[in-house]
Amino acid sequence: MKKIGIVSLYYNSVNYGGLAQAYALNRYFTDMGYESELISYDRIKKRKSIPEKRKKITSMSLGEIVEKCYRKAAEKIGQKCYAKRLDIRKARMKEFRDAIPHSVRYTEETIQRCENDYDIFVSGSDQIWKPGVVDAGFTFDFLKEPEKKTVISYSSSVSVKELPEDYVHFMTGALKKYSAISLREATTAKQFKAAFNRDVRVTVDPVLLVDESVWTEMxxxxxxxxxxxxxxxxxxxxxxxxxxxxxxxxxxxxxxxxxxxxxxxxxxxxxxxxxxxxxxxxxxxxxxxxxxxxxxxxxxxxxxxxxxxxxxxxxxxxxxxxxxxxxxxxxxxxxxxxxxxxxxxxxxxxxxxxxxxxxxxxxxxxxxxxxVSTARQYSRMYLQEALNKNGR
Structure with a gap:
């Protein structure tokens, strides 16, 4: 049985949407008959990501600086007031997160160790390919022999109006190992087609990929x-x-x-x-x-x-x-x-x-x-074809 490793914004997440889509994509693969799990990629201590221009503190007005300081102070006070209730939420989200099949924790320095653990590598949904977020871990640049693996993306999200020059340079090389690419948003799919001259599909978020009964029962x-x-x-x-x-x-x-x-x-x-x-x-x-x-x-x-x-x-x-x-x-x-x-x-x-x-x-x-049914069926067909592409 082939094993799938999915990379997403999974590690230590407390985000409802992020964990729902991680659960759903893994659930769909297992329903297809694959062994599948999330690659628990900890990027908190990462050194580099493909940059997105940010507003510097020196360009902020006095009013903006005061507002920023006020927010930080107020949020610290609020954190103390809500601490016990927030701890309960955090524990419940951790319980759900931990129940999703996942690997041991990897970092930028250790993620290459998982190469032999999977036959298929999937860049999953969520904003993992957004400038300022994407890095070598989210595009499997650690693979020494990518030609021996199936590497695809499913509904990855980019969500920027223009693709920065550094980003295009990085992704041009990174995408070469991908035999199939799909994004979640049609707008950014058009940008990818133009920038990288690749066939880019638009597929539904994994939450819509699985049967609706999954969520009703949950x-x-x-x-x-x-x-x-x-x-x-x-x-x-x-x-x-x-x-x-x-x-x-x-x-x-x-x-x-x-x-x-x-x-x-x-x-x-x-x-x-x-x-x-x-x-x-x-x-x-x-x-x-x-x-x-x-x-x-x-x-x-x-x-x-x-x-x-x-x-x-x-x-x-x-x-x-x-x-x-x-x-x-x-x-x-x-x-x-x-x-x-x-x-x-x-x-x-x-x-x-x-x-x-x-x-x-x-x-x-x-x-x-x-x-939705039409889009779901199209997305399922994309995955079926992508997982079997080139006879891998």
């Missing part, structure tokens, strides 16, 4: 008795939060929020989420996360994966644009492409637009189901 029982709007925000926009409060009141629904935890060693809650929501949920693992969406009356979010699960559980939903100060960062493209897949552009709430002005017409989930 969701916990209903957590709350009352009817509610469920809100999960990754961004830090205050105006959007004020508008969401007004929307929940207009619907006569309880506003239930899940404060997003920043991916940091300090495990911090955003300042903007302090006291945001009628009920704040902290002790939430993956089954509880799914339950909060499954039993909501309405889902309001700027999270790609919360949008995916809203469809899976057939919930009325709105996807919010996330404001960005980085002109090269097109984080919202995954939202646009998801709504394009669904055929529901009316579910988008643009920056500055109010939920109160959105049309509340019923969503035709039968039409969405037909579109």
């Amino acid at each position: 969701a916990s029982q209903k957590l709350l008795d009352e009817k509610y709007v469920f809100c999960y925000m990754l961004g830090d926009n205050k105006e959007q939060r004020r508008d969401i409060k007004k929307f929940a009141r207009s619907q006569n629904l309880t506003l239930v929020t899940l404060p997003h935890i920043k991916q940091s060693s300090r495990f911090e809650v955003r300042v903007e989420d302090f006291a945001f929501g009628d009920k704040q949920m902290f002790e939430v693992g993956m089954p509880e996360f799914l339950s909060l969406i499954k039993y909501a009356e309405v889902v309001v979010t700027d999270s790609f994966h919360a949008g995916v699960f809203s469809y899976i559980f057939r919930k009325v939903f709105y996807l919010l644009e996330r404001p960005t100060k980085n002109p090269n960062d097109v984080m919202n493209v995954r939202i646009y492409d998801l709504l394009s897949l669904y055929g529901t552009p009316d579910r988008l709430v643009k920056v500055g637009e109010s939920l109160l002005n959105k049309d509340s017409k019923i969503i035709n989930f039968l039409t969405i189901e037909q579109k």
Whole structure:
């Protein structure tokens, strides 16, 4: 039996979407009859990644510097206030993460040791190929004899408007070992085709790749008795939060929020989420996360994966644009492409637009189901062909 090793943003992750897609891709491979696991790649101490231009502290205004200092101080205070509840969430996410088949921990210096452990290497989904994130581990540059392996990507995400010159140079060499390439977003797939002159497919996120029953069975029982709007925000926009409060009141629904935890060693809650929501949920693992969406009356979010699960559980939903100060960062493209897949552009709430002005017409989930089913079948065929390409 051939064994698959998947590299993703798996190691030590507490991100619902990131762990859901890692679980799903591995689950799909095992359902296909492969032995499969996540390569537990710890890149925290990495020395290099392909750079993305960042705003220097010297270019910030006095007001921005003061705001930055305030946020750090406030988040430290908030961390202490929420410490016990956050520890429970962290433990529950670790329990889910550890249950996903995975390798021993590897670093940039040791990852080459796994070469003989797998027949097939897969660059999995999530933003592992984004400038500023991608490195040699995420493109298997440690392989001494890549020609003896099957190396493919599945729904890797890039999410930038333009591919930096250093990035193109690095990826030109890195992609030579790949016999099949697929990305999650159509926009960046076009960029890859132009930059690297390669056949690049667009495939669904692994959460949509597996049967929907996987998630229905995983969701916990209903957590709350009352009817509610469920809100999960990754961004830090205050105006959007004020508008969401007004929307929940207009619907006569309880506003239930899940404060997003920043991916940091300090495990911090955003300042903007302090006291945001009628009920704040902290002790939430993956089954509880799914339950909060499954039993909501309405889902309001700027999270790609919360949008995916809203469809899976057939919930009325709105996807919010996330404001960005980085002109090269097109984080919202995954939202646009998801709504394009669904055929529901009316579910988008643009920056500055109010939920109160959105049309509340019923969503035709039968039409969405037909579109998703077609895309899912195409994605499954891509994987079937990619895993057997060149007779490897």
